[in-house]
Amino acid sequence: MPAPKRSAYNEITLRRVMMRKERTTAMETRTTVYRHMITEGTHYEAGRALGSYFKGDDRLVQFMTSPFMNGPVLHEGAIAKAMARIEQINPGLNQEIQGFADELAVKAEQVVFYYSYLQPQGHCSQAAVHFKLPAGGRTYHMRTYDYGWEDEPYNQLLLTTTRIKGKPRHIGFALQLFGRYDGMNDEGLSVTTTSGRIRPEMTEEGFVFPAVVRALLDQCTSTKEAVTLISSIPICDYRNYLIADRTGELALVEAAGSQIAAEFIHTSPDRECKLAVSANHYTLPAMLQHNTYIMNNSKARNDALTYALSRLESAEEAVALMKQLAGQPAPDGVCCHHYSEGFGTLWSMVFDNAGREAHICFGSPGRNDWRSFGFSGPAGVSEYKAMLPDERSDDQFWRNVL
Numbered sequence: 001m002p003a004p005k006r007s008a009y010n011e012i013t014l015r016r017v018m019m020r021k022e023r024t025t026a027m028e029t030r031t032t033v034y035r036h037m038i039t040e041g042t043h044y045e046a047g048r049a050l051g052s053y054f055k056g057d058d059r060l061v062q063f064m065t066s067p068f069m070n071g072p073v074l075h076e077g078a079i080a081k082a083m084a085r086i087e088q089i090n091p092g093l094n095q096e097i098q099g100f101a102d103e104l105a106v107k108a109e110q111v112v113f114y115y116s117y118l119q120p121q122g123h124c125s126q127a128a129v130h131f132k133l134p135a136g137g138r139t140y141h142m143r144t145y146d147y148g149w150e151d152e153p154y155n156q157l158l159l160t161t162t163r164i165k166g167k168p169r170h171i172g173f174a175l176q177l178f179g180r181y182d183g184m185n186d187e188g189l190s191v192t193t194t195s196g197r198i199r200p201e202m203t204e205e206g207f208v209f210p211a212v213v214r215a216l217l218d219q220c221t222s223t224k225e226a227v228t229l230i231s232s233i234p235i236c237d238y239r240n241y242l243i244a245d246r247t248g249e250l251a252l253v254e255a256a257g258s259q260i261a262a263e264f265i266h267t268s269p270d271r272e273c274k275l276a277v278s279a280n281h282y283t284l285p286a287m288l289q290h291n292t293y294i295m296n297n298s299k300a301r302n303d304a305l306t307y308a309l310s311r312l313e314s315a316e317e318a319v320a321l322m323k324q325l326a327g328q329p330a331p332d333g334v335c336c337h338h339y340s341e342g343f344g345t346l347w348s349m350v351f352d353n354a355g356r357e358a359h360i361c362f363g364s365p366g367r368n369d370w371r372s373f374g375f376s377g378p379a380g381v382s383e384y385k386a387m388l389p390d391e392r393s394d395d396q397f398w399r400n401v402l
Contacts, residue, residue: 004323005049007154007164015402017032017237021290023241023297023340025040025338027390027391027392028340028387028389028390029152029387029388029389029390030149030196030258030339030387030388030390031385031386031387031388032216032362032363032385032386032387032388033157033383033384033385034099034155034157034158034159034347034362034363034383034384034385034386035156035157035159035377035381035382035383035384036159036160036161036381036383036384037050037053037159037160037161037174037380037381038160038161038162038163038377038378038379038380038381039160039161039162039163039379040162040163040164040172040329040379041163041164041165042092042095042164042165043092043093043095043099044095044096044098044099045099045162046096046099047095047096047099047100047102047103047218048099048100048102048103048239048377049096049099050096050099050100051099051100051101051102051103051104052103052257053101053179053381054083054177055104055154059153059350060101060153061104062113062158063153063154064111064112064113064153064176064177065106065110065111065112065113066112067112067360068115068125068264072145074109074114074115075120076109079090079109079114081164082114083114085207085234086211087152088389089207089211089212089215089229089232089233090211090214090215090218090219092164092218092400093178093214093215093218094108094283096164096178097111097113097114097178100177103229110179112120112176113176113177113178113179113211118249120369122281123146123147123194123195123198123280123295123297123298123336123342123343124143124144124145124146124192124193124194124195124238124280125143125144125146125194125278125279125301125302125305125334126141126142126143126144126191126192126193126194126242126277126278126279127141127142127143127242127275127276127277127278127305127309128140128141128142128242128250128251128265128274128275128276129141129273129274129275129276129309129312129318130244130246130248130269130270130273130274131248131273131278131312131314131315132248132273134296135342137247137329138248138318138352138353138354138356139244139245139246139247139248139250139317139352139353139354139371140314140318140319140350140351140352140353141184141190141191141242141244141350141351141353142322142325142326142348142349142350143194143242143348143349144181144326144334144335144345144347144348144349144353145173145181145345145346145347145348146343146344146345146346147342147344147346148339148340148341148343148344149339149340149344149390155255155279155344155346156174156177157173157347157362158174158177159171159174159347159360159362159373160172160173160174160180161375161377162375163375166184167184167218167219168187168189168217168218168219168221169185169186169375170183170184170185170186170217171183171184171358171373171374171375172184172213172217175210175236176210177210178210178214179209179210179213179214180210180217181193181209181210181213181216182213182349183213183217183219184217184351184353184356185218185220185221186356186375187220187221187222187245187246188219188246188247188353188354188356189216189220189221189222189223189225189226189243189244189245189246189353190243190244190351190353191213191216191217191226191241191243192242193209193213193239193240193241193242193350194239194240194242194278194282195238195239195240195279195280196222196238196239196240196254196255196256196282196287196290197238197256197281197282197290197291197292197293197331198293198295199278200208200237200238200256201235202237202238202257202302202309203236203257204236204257204258205234206233206234206235206236206257206258206384207233207235207236208236208237208239209237209241210252212230212235212241213294215229216229216230216243219247221245221320222247222249222252222355223243223244223245223249223250223264224249224387226243226245226251227243227251227253227264228261229241229268230243230253230260231253231260231262232263234258234291234367235255235257235258235260236257236258237255237257237259238256239254239255240252240254240255240256240278240282241253242252242276242278242395244276244351244353245353246353246354246356248274249264250264250265250276251263251264251276251364252265252276252278252281252284253281254282254283254284254292256282256287256394257292259287261284261286261287263284266341267307273312275306275309277302277306277309278302279298279299279301279302279305279334280293280294280295280301281294281298281299281302282299282346283302291402292402293400293402294400294401294402295319295397295398295399295400295401296396296397296398296399296400296401297330297336297343297397297398299401300330300331301330301334302331303330303331304331304333305325305334306335308325308332309321309322311323311352312322316324319350319352319359320354322350323348323350323359323361323365323370323376325360326345326348326350327349327364327365327366328349328359328364328366335348335364335365335366336393337364337366337388337389337391337399338390338391338392338393339388339390340390341392344364344388344390344399345365345366346363346388347360347361347362347381348360348361348364349361349366354373356374357372357373358372358373358374359371359372359373360372360373361386362384362385362386363387363388364386364387364388364389366389367381367387367388367389368386368387371384
């Protein structure tokens with residue numbers, strides 16, 4: 001009699017018990033405060049609300065109104081060009097920045113978002129899966145964001161629910177208040193990103209990912225619309241974008257400066273399922289030439305997601321498995337605790353696109369609880385505390401496996 005088939009969820013749990021090596025004990029654990037801010041109204045009113053809340057934070061105001069990374073002040077022509085380009089890809093966002101500036105009694109030209117041609121490179125993982133069901137499909141989209149212990153004001157650790165009149169409502173983590181690391185809108189469109197190349201030299205003119213993600217969430221209702229829009233945006237950084245919608249359309253877009261490749265994910269021939277996975281290197285054939293260094297940990301995270309999610313047998317199992325993967329280190333998952341090395345999990349997300357629900361864990365899922373968010377709730381700010389336990393990486397973690 002054949003052995004009973006194990007589910008992906010139970011198989012990963014068994015591998016965790018059998019294969020886990022002794023981990024380095026935590027060097028230090030920090031307790032960090034995350035905020036969730038809900039804004040609504042016009043773009044200008046949302047900007048005023050941001051300014052009103054943060055104007056008492058002198059360090060954040062100084063950061064938000066100074067040249068990025070202590071660089072030179074942008075000349076008038078460069079500011080005008082940045083404003084014009086932003087208006088092209090996301091009409092109205094300049095008014096949000098203007099409202100913020102008016103609340104702080106500064107010039108809009110001083111706001112650091114206009115300097116967003118240079119950004120930090122996060123080390124992230126992302127995956128999306130779609131099941132075709134008799135009663136309609138279900139799409140689930142996960143991501144982890146990994147970076148270092150960065151004190152405020154540089155990393156605001158701000159989850160924002162944004163409800164702008166005339167645009168889809170969306171939830172996602174903010175970068176420089178106006179950009180987005182990731183998110184899902186109430187049309188069921190989700191967008192996440194990972195670095196395609198670590199610390200690249202960006203020499204071309206164009207947008208970096210926070211402006212791009214915000215534009216997609218504000219402007220698009222489907223994966224096809226998002227791929228069309230992103231293909232028209234001048235991009236200067238090196239980034240992988242994973243896009244999913246409520247109907248089950250998945251796409252992976254990889255960008256190395258102005259060179260961009262996009263691929264729509266098709267249903268597996270042997271099962272009614274689609275799967276897309278991405279870590280910190282390029283995987284599309286047209287982009288492989290841009291891999292100059294592939295970290296061992298990037299391949300390990302990519303392999304862990306592919307192995308587990310390709311064995312999913314039901315949509316009902318997806319959310320639990322994605323949460324489990326987000327909370328375990330390789331080879332069983334993608335969680336990292338190397339904050340002092342610039343590589344620790346700061347948050348994790350699992351989107352239920354059809355259900356319009358975001359499951360979010362502030363900090364490492366290995367030490368913190370998951371919470372669920374929708375798009376409702378009164379305007380205002382809530383705070384959440386999370387523990388970030390630091391551990392040293394092993395000697396294989398950063399190794400180049402290219």
